[in-house]
Amino acid sequence: MSFSMAGEEDFFLEEKKFKQYCEEFVKHSQKIRDGWEWRTSKDFADGYLSKTHFQITNRNVPPDLKEKNNDNVEQTLFMHVEESLDDSQVDGVCATAEVIRYEYHVLYSSSYQVPVLYFRACFLDGRALTLDEIWKSVHACYQARLLEGPWDTITQQEHPLLGQPFFVLHPCRTNEFMSAVLASSRKENRQTNYIASWLSIVGPVVGLNLSLSYAKLASEQSTDADVT
C-alpha cells in the first residue's frame, strides 16, 4: 500500500491511488451488481464514483424494524407500509410511504487528500429534500454522533465538477478515523481497499450501505498483488 506518509499517524490518499482503488471497487460492484459506476468530467481530467438508488421511507416505523438486518430493511419497510395503511384506515392515523431517489458521488479532495462523499435526494416528483429532511432520514442510532461529531457534519455545498448543490459529509476529520482502520490492517499485513473501508464507515450515516462482500475485495487482490 503506498501512502504519502507525513508521520506515522498520517494516512493520506494520493490521487493516483484513489483512482486505482475506485477501479477495483467498480469491478467488484459490477460483479455483485449493486450499481456503482465511474464517471468522468467533460474534459476527462477528473472522475468520481456514482450510484443512484431508491429508498422507501415510512416515518412511522414500528420499533421491531430497527433491529432488522439492513439487507432486508427495504423489503420489510415496504411490506409494513402496506399493512399499516390498512390499519390506519381503521384507526384514522395517517402513515405515508414516500419514495426517495438518492444519488451518491465519491470525489477526491486534493486539499485534504481524502475521498469525500457528496449526495442529493429528491422525491419522485422532483422536489429536493431539505437539509432538515436529510437529517431526519438519518438512522436514529447515528443522530447523537452526528450532532456531536464535527467529522460527520452534513452541509450543502457546490459539487466541484458539476457545479450543482449537493449535501456533503465534511472531510477534514477523515484522516483521524481512517488512520485507526488502516493502522490495524497494516499490522496484520492485510491489504485493504481504502475506498471500501472508508465508505463502509461514512456511508451508513447517510443511508448508504455496502454489501459485506466488499470486505473480501482486498484479500482477493492480495493473493496476486505484490505486498508493498
Add this chain to the structure above:
Amino acid sequence: MTDDKDVLRDVWFGRIPTCFTLYQDEITEREAEPYYLLLPRISYLTLVTDKVKKHFQKVMRQEEVSEIWFEYEGTPLKWHYPIGLLFDLHASNTALPWSITVHFKNFPEKDLLHCHSKDVIEAHFMACIKEADALKHKSQVINEMQKKDHKQLWMGLQNDKFEQFWAINRKLMEYPPEDSGFRFIPFRIYQATTERPFIQKLFRPVDSGGQLHTLGDLLKDMCPSAITPEDGEKKTQVMIHGIEPMLETPLQWLSEHMSYPDNFLHISIIPRPTD
C-alpha cells in the same frame, strides 16, 4: 513594505456600484423602485443585502415572499462566491452600475445553495479558510487558533473591520523561515463557459530549483488554452479583484496580498472585450 500593506487595504475596501431591480413577475402592492448600493468586493451577496430585502419586502405581501435570490442577465448568482468574483466573471466589461435582478419566488434548487441564515454564510466562510490552511500549513495554523480567533475572522468580515480581521489573518499568511512560501497555494480558476465550476489543484509556490512560480506558470499548468494566443491575439483576460496582474507576478506574493478574506485566490478568465 508600506506599498504591500496598501494593497491589502485596496483589496479590502474595493466596492462595486450596484442597482437592484425587483423581478417584473413578482407580485407587488405598489411599484417597486430600484435600490442602489455599493457592494464590498470581498463579501457575499446574502451578507450585505439586508437593506435590499427590506426595501422590496415593503411593497410585497408577506405570503409572496420566500427565500431571496439574485440573478444577472438570466444567470442565478451564487451567493457563496465573493461578490468581486461574481462581478469579474459575469459583468466586468459592462457599464456600471451592475444591474442585478432580485427574486423572492421559484428558488432555483438545481443552481443555488440555500442560505436561510447568517450561520450558513459563516459556516461556508470558515470552511473555505480551513481548506486554504490545509493547503498552506497542513491545517496547523488554523487548528492552533482558539475559537475566539475564528470568530474574529468572521466578525471582521461581517462588520467590515480591516484591522480586526488582519490581526488574526496575518498568522495565516506566515510560513516557516526555512521555507520560501506556503506548502501549496490556495487558488481557484473560473471560466463562465465551462461546465466545471472551477479548476483547483495542488500547486507549489516554488519549483524544484527553488525559483518562485509566477501567475503565468500557474495558468500554463492549469489552463494553457486560456492564455496562449492561438493566432497571436490574446482572446482572454486574467482578472483578480478587477485588475489584470502581470503574469510575471510571483504566486506566493499574490496569495499573501490578493487573496480574498477566505484566503483563496479567486481568478477569473474572461473574454477580452473587442472594441
